[in-house]
Amino acid sequence: MHFDVGKGKTVKAVDGISFHIKEGETFGLVGESGCGKSTTGRVLMHLYEPTEGEVTYRGINIHNLNDREAFQYKRKIQMIFQDPYASLNPRLTVRDIMLEPMEIHDLYGGRRARLEKADELLEAVGLHRSFANRYPHEFSGGQRQRIGIARALTLEPEFIIADEPISALDVSVQAQVVNLLKTLQKEKGLTFLFIAHDLSMVKHISDRIGVMYLGHMAEITDSARLYKEPLHPYTQALLSAIPIPDPDIEDKRKRIILKGELPSPIDPPSGCVFRTRCPAAMDICAAQKPELKEADKGHFVACHLYDGDVGKEADGMKVTLQAR
Known part of the structure; x- marks a missing residue:
């Protein structure tokens, strides 16, 4: 969902996300x-007509409905x-x-x-x-x-x-x-x-949670797993900000502080939109946008840390970023 704001500029409010919701959850x-x-x-x-893509409800694209069906x-x-x-x-x-x-x-x-x-x-x-x-x-x-x-x-x-x-x-x-x-x-x-x-x-x-950042989906998994084992550096930073009602644990816990400001959706960073604030950013992050892939069964993440050989090279970073 992109919005034209004039002078040839576009706000990419939602930019290529994909997820499904199960009945009853x-x-x-x-x-x-x-x-x-x-x-x-x-x-x-159906309050906005999407710039591109589709929304399906029970297998029917809602943006192809006539007035009566809508x-x-x-x-x-x-x-x-x-x-x-x-x-x-x-x-x-x-x-x-x-x-x-x-x-x-x-x-x-x-x-x-x-x-x-x-x-x-x-x-x-x-x-x-x-x-x-x-x-x-x-x-x-x-x-x-x-x-x-x-x-x-x-x-x-x-x-x-x-x-x-x-x-x-x-x-x-x-x-x-x-x-x-x-x-x-x-x-x-x-x-x-x-x-x-x-x-x-x-x-x-x-039941399940999707984490968004600057119009993109960063991570999707079930609720318990997301809080126990977050994979995306952005998710880890978000969860590290939640206070724990135990002063001993809270005092020893490491807080992940993100540097820099949230980029503008009018001019987002190339490649991974989180790379300008990510403590684990690599060269590939600027050159290539990460795809939302299944890192584990039912656990999807959009991060180059989990792309095969690239992920193995950065495995040490993943460990040090975990917020416990």
Whole structure:
């Protein structure tokens, strides 16, 4: 997904990533701000038309759908937005916010059934049905995010894109929202794309995790393996920043500090986009872009450290970079 910003310049917000999400799982997508996580979610939601490539849902390319098919697709795919203060219409009551998508898609057979469904969903996310008569400004941030979750469930979706749904909330409320999402997933058989930058929270909710850097996918594997044995130097640096609630371990642990600033997506580095900040960068990193390859069963990484003979030569670097 590239954006023309004028004067012949292009922002490569998402640049050649590829991954799949299994039915019923939560796929976490993490990375620094500006790495392309939210843009990826909006492309999947059909809010952006991709510059190149395709998005397939149950084997069908969603960007080849006609208007009627796209309308039905958007019922199956819903989004929970990052900002609970900006994503709700301040002029509508909670009841009207809930009814609007049901009326657009003509669901549940009439207004009385829709009202009952709205009340059921409010209670499902831990809010009393009497709250339906209130306006968004009367609620706290955590309550607003629960309303946003309830609204996403009104169309009985199969797949929900959660775009940093907890980043604007207090820590205690974050845990409540994440536990709510896990409960709803179990009850309704939902599939989630969970976009976030809080790695500790992503570990708690995700089955598999993809790590993005400057529009590229750096690493993909299951949650437990990523935290136990990260392969990409960028992933290792990210995980080394997570505090451990044990002062003895935390005091002895080595922190990996990345040097330099995040490059501009308008003019990214040649070859590996992480090479300008990577402590293990080699000559090949500037000349050749690494491909996302399976380094171990189910563990994919885009790094020349794991390319055959090149990886053997740099094996010592891999050991010293590990964050424990």
